Amino acid sequence: MxxxxxxxxxxxxxxxxxxxxxxxxxxxxxxxxxxxxxxxxxxxxxxxxxxxxxxxxxxxxxxxxxxxxxxxxxxxxxxxxxxxxxxxxxxxxxxxxxxxxxxxxxxxxxxxxxxxxxxxxxxxxxxxxxxxxxxxxxxxxxxxxxxxxxxxxxxxxxxxxxxxxxxxxxxxxxxxxxxxxxxxxxxxxxxxxxxxxxxxxxxxxxxxxxxxxxxxxxxxxxxxxxxxNTAREDDPSIYLDEDGYIRDYSPAAAAIFPALERSVGRRLSTVLPAVADITDESESIIEREHAGERRYYLVSTNTVALGDSGVRMVAFSDVTETERQRRALIERERELNEQNERYRAIIAASFGVVARIDPDGRFLYVSPSVEEFLGYPAEELEGESITVVHPDADVTEWAREQIERALSGTTTQVRDFPLETKSGRTVYTDIRGVPIYDQSIPSAERTPQDIVGIQLMIRDATNRRQREGLISVINRVLRHNVRNEMTVISGYAEILEAELDGGTAAKARHISETADRLLELSESAQLLEQNRDLSPDLEAIDVVPIVERAASQLETRYPDAAVTLDAPESVVAATRPRVETGLWELIENAAKHGGDPPAVDIEVAVTDTQIRLAISDDGPGLPETEQRVLETGKEEPLVHGQGLGLWLAYWLITNLEGTVDVTASGGGTTIEVGLPRPS
The missing domain is CATH 1.20.1070.10 (Rhodopsin 7-helix transmembrane proteins)
Structure with missing residues (x-):
């Protein structure tokens, strides 16, 4: 070879x-x-x-x-x-x-x-x-x-x-x-x-x-x-050797990070320290100004290997939309937390205890304030039946009736509801119950079958009961005594008026009229007490029959009065039956202070937002002090109205979310009552 x-x-x-x-x-x-x-x-x-x-x-x-x-x-x-x-x-x-x-x-x-x-x-x-x-x-x-x-x-x-x-x-x-x-x-x-x-x-x-x-x-x-890897990669990417030196980068990366220009051979930590700081983390977000707007990139690293050698690739994925949504959710969560704190503060100020029960009447949640109020730690009540705080079976039955109402979709409110403390003492509360629906069901599609619990807001009513009890006793005693004494005075005044003549008879008549006004004042006070504790929840009521009854009653009581009623066949307002008492006070006031004989016009109309009732008379005009009562519900300490009737009317109507407006002139007075329309 x-x-x-x-x-x-x-x-x-x-x-x-x-x-x-x-x-x-x-x-x-x-x-x-x-x-x-x-x-x-x-x-x-x-x-x-x-x-x-x-x-x-x-x-x-x-x-x-x-x-x-x-x-x-x-x-x-x-x-x-x-x-x-x-x-x-x-x-x-x-x-x-x-x-x-x-x-x-x-x-x-x-x-x-x-x-x-x-x-x-x-x-x-x-x-x-x-x-x-x-x-x-x-x-x-x-x-x-x-x-x-x-x-x-x-x-x-x-x-x-x-x-x-x-x-x-x-x-x-x-x-x-x-x-x-x-x-x-x-x-x-x-x-x-x-x-x-x-x-x-x-x-x-x-x-x-x-x-x-x-x-x-x-x-x-x-x-x-x-x-x-570099030439194939359209996404932003940087390639490093095993010692962290930049060996290449994609054009897209250079567009985002201008500092990459002519950076091959330099350490990443020197060229882009912010990126270098997070390359050891599995996934991190970096924020950059690019193309005139703030954008977010997910930074991820991997190694392309050949044997025991490799190239480390730092990739940047544009996640701007996702990150904006994530940050918006975080901000929304922060705002919700702030709102929750505000709501907790409001509830804490308005109610002594907040609780949530399931449809079977078991506590799901009780606020920590219950321990100070009833003596039970919150965790001790959670999971227990509400009967643990009921003093007797009658109270449990009352509670069951309210739960059934709430489970039918009605917000309930009870006053003077007795609860028993851990030590056995009975306290009285005002409780408001609101049904809680399954949040996965759209609001428009919810039915009572979707109710998963009841939110209870409980306020200690012990002091109020004591205060109102004292006021009620004083009111009844004074009203009883005033009525009895005024009846005696009125009777003697009428006898004197019949026996006397001339100026002396006129004085006796004035005594009788004054006694009658005081009796009316006593009756108004009684009506105030009867209506003060009634439910504020509104319901759909046709007000035309109410006004018709008032007009008929006015004609009977004041036969000389000319009463005119202009109303549709039916007008439904969101109110309560007790509004009739307030409307009667205004209608009777028009007859009392109208002309001689009085003319009273009643008009019922429907607007886009309210039911409007206008009550007009032909008298000399409502005094300014009486107007102030109807428009503000207040009286000056030294200037009072002639009675409680107008104050009662204002209180009843405005507590039913109504409004009262007064227009007075020398030719008469018009009082406009606005009642909300049903939703």
Missing amino acids: STIEAAYILLFGGSGVVCLAAIPRARTFDNREIRRGIVGMLLATGMWGVFKVAFFVLPDTLREPAYTVGLIFGFATVWAWLYFCSAYTGRGYHRRRGLRWISAAVFFSVVAVKLTNPIHRLYFTTREATVPFTYLAIEHGVFHWAVTGLSYVLASVGLFMIFELYLTSEYDTRPLTVLVALLAIPIIVDVAALTTPQVIEVIYAPLGVAGFSVGALFVFHRRFLAIQ
């Missing part, structure tokens, strides 16, 4: 061994498609190199078959190269089913021609050669050159994809460009072999692939990984 022949064997054998030995390294590639392409290329090229060696060392009868098998592996290298280039540069050609079928058809057609070459001899022929050493020379035919031309075209397509990738990267790609250029050097040797007898014609491509593999997978592997 000559030295030159040994050199050829060593050269091709070394290239095959290098390619096959690089396969384990290539299999550590994270990207499955790139891994498949480069492993296929190394395997095909390695086997090509092995069969090149077999061509030189096998007996003469086996050299031609070894060369043919080597050609098949060589042609397979082209397709593995294209697959690798498409995957490495981020293109999808290798995934297209049509291209894959065409590629397979071309490959197997060429393989068929190569395998049948001993029959047709159109691919190559052989002869014995002695220069530069004795070997089986290959003389390629027309099919070989056609396939070789196709192979060079396909290899050039792959080279174009690689070089385009490098041009779009701001990485220093010169070392990798040199590696890719190694793939083209064997082509030059192949051309030289056609004209130089000292260079045998055996195709030298395995040598270039071996050089490219060693450089890409072992020497410049970090650049190889970083460039591949």
Whole structure:
């Protein structure tokens, strides 16, 4: 064996061994498609190199078959190269089913021609050669050159994809460009072999692939990984080496972080300290001003590995809309918490205890203030039946009736409801119960079946009961005494008026009239006491029958009065039956203080927001002090109205969410009452 022949064997054998030995390294590639392409290329090229060696060392009868098998592996290298280039540069050609079928058809057609070459001899022929050493020379035919031309075209397509990738990267790609250029050097040797007898014609491509593999997978592997990821990535991303130095970045990242310009080779912590501070966290949000608006980016890191080396990629995902929603929810939650605190403060000021019960009457929640009020810690009552704080069965039955009302969808309110403290003492409370609906049901679709509990607001009524009890006793005693004494005075005044004449009789009549006014004042006080504790909840009531009864009663009591009523057949207002007492006070007041004889006009009308009742008389006009009572419900300490009737009317109407307006002149007075319309 000559030295030159040994050199050829060593050269091709070394290239095959290098390619096959690089396969384990290539299999550590994270990207499955790139891994498949480069492993296929190394395997095909390695086997090509092995069969090149077999061509030189096998007996003469086996050299031609070894060369043919080597050609098949060589042609397979082209397709593995294209697959690798498409995957490495981020293109999808290798995934297209049509291209894959065409590629397979071309490959197997060429393989068929190569395998049948001993029959047709159109691919190559052989002869014995002695220069530069004795070997089986290959003389390629027309099919070989056609396939070789196709192979060079396909290899050039792959080279174009690689070089385009490098041009779009701001990485220093010169070392990798040199590696890719190694793939083209064997082509030059192949051309030289056609004209130089000292260079045998055996195709030298395995040598270039071996050089490219060693450089890409072992020497410049970090650049190889970083460039591949950078150029494929449209999203903002920065690529770091293992020491935190910037090795590349995408154009989108530079648009967000202008400081990245010309930053390759510098530490991330120096260029973008805010980003460096959060890269060790699994996920973090960074805020940036970009394109004239504030935007938010999710920062995530991962490592693209090749063996024991890798490139760290810092990716920025635009999550502006999601982050704005998240921050809006946080702000809303903060506002709700503030509102809840305000509501707690209001409830604490308005009610002694707040509780929630289920439809079966068990406490679900009790505010901590219950311990001071009833002596039970809140947690002791939660889960217990409400009967634990009831003094007797009658109270429990009363509570059950109110619960049934609330479960039907009605807000309930009771006064003077007795509760028993832990020590056994009975206290009286005012309780308001509000039904709580399943929040998953839209408001417009809720029915009593959707009620899941009742909110109870409890106020200690003990002091109020004591105060009102004292007032009630005093009121009854004074009213009883006044009525009795005034009846006596009125009776004697009438006797004197009948027995006397002239000025003395007039004085007796004045005493009688004054006594009558005091009796009316006593009756008004009684009406005030009767109406003070009634429910404020409104209901739909037709006010026309109320006004008609008042007009009829007025005609009976004041037969000389001219009463006119102008009202529709039916007008429904949101009020309570006791409004009739207030309206009567106003209508009677018009008759009392009208002309001689009095004329009273009553008009009922419907507006967009209210039911309006106008009561007019033809008297001298309501005095200013009486107007002040009707418009404000107040009296000056030293200036009082003539009685409690107008004050009673004002109190009843306004406590039913109504309004009272007065227009007075020398020609009479008009009082307008506004009542709310049903919702």
